[in-house]
Amino acid sequence: MNPVIEESWRHVLADEFNKEYFTKLKDFLIAEKSKYKVYPSGGKIFNAFNSTPFHKVKVVILGQDPYHGPGQAHGLCFSVPKGVQPPPSLVNIFKEIQSDLGIAVPSHGNLQEWANQGVLLLNATLTVRAHQAGSHQGKGWEQFTDAAMTKLSEQRKQIVFFLWGSYAQAKIKLIDTQKHFVLKAPHPSPLSSYRGFFGCKHFSQANAYLEKMGYDPINWCLD
Secondary structure (H helix, E strand, C coil): CCCCCCHHHHHHCHHHHCCHHHHHHHHHHHHHHHHCCEECCHHHCCHHHHHCCHHHCCEEEEECCCCCCCCCCCCCCCCCCCCCCCCHHHHHHHHHHHHHHCCCCCCCCCCHHHHHCCEEEEECCCCEECCECCCCCCCCHHHHHHHHHHHHHHHCCCCEEEEEHHHHHHHHHHCCCCCCEEEEECCCCCCCHHHCCCCCCHHHHHHHHHHHCCCCCCCCCCC
């Protein structure tokens, strides 16, 4: 697995590709793929980075690991390709957008249009074994994606970070909260969405901040 990753990210993360953990991660993935189905497909592993160049990131939404069902994962956290039924957490995200901004729930769950506008849809772990949630955690991906978060915090300013749930909120240690805008809420999953995700109004808050800082807001409406 030789990373095919967008040029600005390749430059920013160049040191990571040469570290021992990344070599071990590549070896692990080669072994996994020889025995199991792994999601997403190789060309989509770095989709979040390839869709949203480093210098264009306005918002970061952090997920944990990819969906592990057939056809679901395509390298953007919470997102599924068109034609695939949106999972419950994504449905709840759409419900909150509808409540917050009055935007109708879309007919599909592909968040590519957000990524194209500067929303980095980043899972902490970028691959998973089919039907086994969390199966690729602790293999090196977290070190890689933590490095990406750290570089954004250090080299950019005025980014909005959505940290939903305790796992994502633990990443606040990587973010300079004096330079960036952090929004925290419970996870949008059905198990926790009613504890404060619904009503968090993160989408309108993010746009208000971006406009205040002189940036174009995100159009959260999906065609």
